[in-house]
Amino acid sequence: MWLAVVSQPFDCHAVTPALREVDRKSGEFWVPNPWDFATQRENLSAYERNGVYLNLGNGRFANIGHASGADSDGDGRSAVGCDVTGDGRPELFVRQAGGGPLRVYRNRFPDSGWLTVSLEGQQSNRQGIGARVIAHLGKRTVRRELYPVINFLSQAPARVTLGLGDAPTIDRLEIHWPSGKRTELEDVAINRHLVISE
Amino acid sequence: MDPTHTTTARPRRLVAIASAVVALLALMLAFGRTQRREPGLTEDQAKYLQDVEHLGGFVFGDLCLPKFAEALAADNHDDLMAFVSTGFTGAWLLDQDHPETKHTRGHITATKRHRHGIDTKQANCDQAEFIEWLLEQRRHFTSLDSTAAKLKRMQPTTPGKLEGTWDGTLLLRMSGRTAGGRIRETRIELACRLDRISEESPGLKGWFQRLSVMRIDIVESDARLMEEMTGETGIDVDRLQDNWLGVTGPQTPALTGGVYLADYDGDRHVDCLLTDIKGLALYRGLGKGRFEEVTAAVGLPAEFNDLPAAWGDFDNDGDPDLVLGRRFFRNDRNDRNDGDDKTDQPGQAGRRFTPMASIDTGLDLEDSVGFAVADVDLDGRLDLYAVGIGQRTSGQKWIGANDSNRNQLWHNDGNLHFSDVTDSSGTVGRGTSTFAAVFFDANGDGNPDLMTACEFGRNDFWLGQGDGTFVEAELPEIYGGFSMGLTVGDIDNDGFADPYLANMYSKAGERVVANLPADIYDPDVDRKLRDFVAGSDLYKNTGGTGFKRIGRTAGVSDVGWAYGPAYIDLDNDGLLDLYAPCGFQSVTRKRPDG
Numbered sequence: 001m002w003l004a005v006v007s008q009p010f011d012c013h014a015v016t017p018a019l020r021e022v023d024r025k026s027g028e029f030w031v032p033n034p035w036d037f038a039t040q041r042e043n044l045s046a047y048e049r050n051g052v053y054l055n056l057g058n059g060r061f062a063n064i065g066h067a068s069g070a071d072s073d074g075d076g077r078s079a080v081g082c083d084v085t086g087d088g089r090p091e092l093f094v095r096q097a098g099g100g101p102l103r104v105y106r107n108r109f110p111d112s113g114w115l116t117v118s119l120e121g122q123q124s125n126r127q128g129i130g131a132r133v134i135a136h137l138g139k140r141t142v143r144r145e146l147y148p149v150i151n152f153l154s155q156a157p158a159r160v161t162l163g164l165g166d167a168p169t170i171d172r173l174e175i176h177w178p179s180g181k182r183t184e185l186e187d188v189a190i191n192r193h194l195v196i197s198e
Numbered sequence: 199m200d201p202t203h204t205t206t207a208r209p210r211r212l213v214a215i216a217s218a219v220v221a222l223l224a225l226m227l228a229f230g231r232t233q234r235r236e237p238g239l240t241e242d243q244a245k246y247l248q249d250v251e252h253l254g255g256f257v258f259g260d261l262c263l264p265k266f267a268e269a270l271a272a273d274n275h276d277d278l279m280a281f282v283s284t285g286f287t288g289a290w291l292l293d294q295d296h297p298e299t300k301h302t303r304g305h306i307t308a309t310k311r312h313r314h315g316i317d318t319k320q321a322n323c324d325q326a327e328f329i330e331w332l333l334e335q336r337r338h339f340t341s342l343d344s345t346a347a348k349l350k351r352m353q354p355t356t357p358g359k360l361e362g363t364w365d366g367t368l369l370l371r372m373s374g375r376t377a378g379g380r381i382r383e384t385r386i387e388l389a390c391r392l393d394r395i396s397e398e399s400p401g402l403k404g405w406f407q408r409l410s411v412m413r414i415d416i417v418e419s420d421a422r423l424m425e426e427m428t429g430e431t432g433i434d435v436d437r438l439q440d441n442w443l444g445v446t447g448p449q450t451p452a453l454t455g456g457v458y459l460a461d462y463d464g465d466r467h468v469d470c471l472l473t474d475i476k477g478l479a480l481y482r483g484l485g486k487g488r489f490e491e492v493t494a495a496v497g498l499p500a501e502f503n504d505l506p507a508a509w510g511d512f513d514n515d516g517d518p519d520l521v522l523g524r525r526f527f528r529n530d531r532n533d534r535n536d537g538d539d540k541t542d543q544p545g546q547a548g549r550r551f552t553p554m555a556s557i558d559t560g561l562d563l564e565d566s567v568g569f570a571v572a573d574v575d576l577d578g579r580l581d582l583y584a585v586g587i588g589q590r591t592s593g594q595k596w597i598g599a600n601d602s603n604r605n606q607l608w609h610n611d612g613n614l615h616f617s618d619v620t621d622s623s624g625t626v627g628r629g630t631s632t633f634a635a636v637f638f639d640a641n642g643d644g645n646p647d648l649m650t651a652c653e654f655g656r657n658d659f660w661l662g663q664g665d666g667t668f669v670e671a672e673l674p675e676i677y678g679g680f681s682m683g684l685t686v687g688d689i690d691n692d693g694f695a696d697p698y699l700a701n702m703y704s705k706a707g708e709r710v711v712a713n714l715p716a717d718i719y720d721p722d723v724d725r726k727l728r729d730f731v732a733g734s735d736l737y738k739n740t741g742g743t744g745f746k747r748i749g750r751t752a753g754v755s756d757v758g759w760a761y762g763p764a765y766i767d768l769d770n771d772g773l774l775d776l777y778a779p780c781g782f783q784s785v786t787r788k789r790p791d792g
Contacts, residue, residue, distance in 0.1 A: 079779050132639070
């Protein structure tokens with residue numbers, strides 16, 4: 001067995017024997033190959049809490065897991081956010097292999113301005129995928145790209161929600177379409193779902 | 199369901215799943231050897247690593263440390279005092295040296311202090327003072343929801359000398375409510391020196407010779423910011439696989455299902471597709487957080503039990519079509535009520551998903567792990583990228599070149615016909631097992647660029663040329679890989695999106711690699727091994743010219759065994775926040791954690 005292991009450098013199928021006594025009575029275990037975790041059913045990175053990180057705006061994030069209440073200790077696999085209650089605040093859809101296969105979390109953050117934008121491409125693809133959406137709010141600018149990210153076993157809807165904070169309106173909203181065209185709207189009312197055609 | 203699909207998909211996925219399980223990775227790695235050196239670790243060196251992890255990780259981490267957390271939770275001064283040795287020195291963070299930074303966002307206050315590096319001369323308190331400081335942190339809570347102590351690192355102070363002192367890093371976490379009713383969470387990272395570790399340590403006390411506070415992060419909130427509403431949605435979660443409720447068969451499935459959101463019927467309410475190893479379900483959004491199931495009514499196969507899917511309006515008719523594993527479904531409107539279907543019965547509102555034959559679409563999809571969608575050549579039609587295709591062979595490497603995996607790019611020719619342009623586009627990938635891919639505009643030229651997350655080997659990154667071809671581009675000076683998912687968004691609104699990579703990480707892996715002698719492997723291999731345990735990472739886009747790793751300084755690296763993350767502006771302040779799912783396999787809270 002040992003010779004077989006050393007003859008396969010960095011092979012993730014290699015089997016590694018325990019070279020010392022394993023204290024099974026106290027709960028210690030030995031898994032000779034990572035694949036065996038699935039059959040031996042031992043803990044591995046178990047009951048880890050999903051991270052919820054608030055962007056502090058200075059290049060740093062704060063883990064607000066407990067305050068959020070969305071820090072499930074299930075075996076998390078994917079997440080996607082989208083407003084499904086109609087108040088502009090994104091809910092969370094979390095898929096887990098264990099500990100609740102789907103958890104949907106309602107957003108209870110304090111109200112804040114928002115605008116959801118859907119696009120109707122003409123020369124560009126119909127959903128406007130690849131477009132840039134830029135909101136100018138006084139001295140601030142919020143920039144998003146419309147890519148419905150399919151990260152891992154999850155996909156975000158093909159729309160952009162712009163968080164606007166306390167801005168009462170959007171001074172100028174720019175759409176940079178994949179075709180190269182631009183659409184600009186002035187003094188855009190907020191807190192609604194806006195469909196913009198190319 | 200296509201029986202061919204069933205028989206080929208399952209084993210492939212099991213392989214993909216199992217190969218992701220890199221438990222005690224370093225122990226495995228430690229047995230390998232490079233092609234340049236003969237041999238890698240000797241058996242004695244390998245046994246040493248196992249001995250170190252037994253004493254540090256198991257005896258101290260699993261058997262001793264929980265007692266420390268229990269004493270802290272119980273506000274037990276005497277027990278805590280007994281855990282530190284005579285001659286103990288402590289170091290906390292002083293205001294003048296380590297000023298507190300504080301951020302307030304609405305209801306939330308986040309404060310932190312931290313130091314860089316350990317300076318043993320900075321000891322500034324004795325045993326009683328340090329324990330009192332620790333209890334002070336505890337006493338901010340009038341009720342505790344949880345208290346935990348985890349071991350990140352533990353190594354003999356003198357490498358090779360198990361009988362001497364040990365140095366390590368602990369993470370303490372307390373959560374609960376304050377006297378004022380605020381929700382509070384405290385995380386403290388402590389550097390420690392232990393007098394010694396032996397099989398008798400769990401029954402002894404006086405473990406700590408020194409404890410130094412490296413950082414403390416405190417988050418308080420007036421109210422809970424999210425609230426679970428699953429039960430109100432109308433989505434039947436009981437039909438989904440939950441490994442905690444039981445596993446049939448010899449293997450615990452590591453991947454059980456996906457969630458894909460889109461507005462398939464154009465009523466502006468987001469709909470929810472759930473893939474699952476127990477079957478497929480499509481839920482139509484009704485608004486106000488409610489959903490109703492329409493799977494069979496719209497012609498989708500409820501028995502479909504593979505996991506990857508993608509929505510995209512491939513025929514530009516205004517409704518997203520659906521790729522399910524190897525199948526393609528066209529979203530058809532065939533009812534005059536179309537466009538005003540909010541009051542109709544589900545599935546009778548003119549929506550039908552029509553399966554398209556491969557001979558008609560030209561798509562020859564194979565079993566894959568996931569998809570990405572974009573118009574790569576800017577011809578006005580969405581193209582399809584499939585990742586993670588191919589059998590993994592027995593030669594799959596933890597690091598180094600692999601050749602068993604490939605990705606495919608399918609060009610949309612129009613009229614729902616696709617052509618395989620993988621080779622001409624240059625997007626087949628490095629051959630490493632790929633879990634996810636995202637399109638985004640990395641350099642601001644308006645062309646979709648492409649990045650992948652690979653569980654082994656380096657991740658891919660290509661700059662799109664706008665004509666359907668891609669040119670490989672540089673990622674940060676890292677090995678990369680060990681990635682299980684990624685997302686992308688512009689975290690600072692500078693116009694350049696910043697990818698976030700979710701990487702596999704286990705505390706055991708970090709501990710073992712920290713104990714790996716530096717001169718075993720050649721420097722390049724050694725560097726790659728150590729990069730494997732760095733955790734998740736945030737790639738700050740440097741104005742379209744490249745990326746800089748900032749995950750650790752940004753505070754988003756210490757996630758755990760991470761999977762598909764999401765950028766979401768949770769508080770709608772215009773700054774993208776981050777949700778990072780993690781945790782590999784939880785079986786019982788009564789046993790140690792690998």
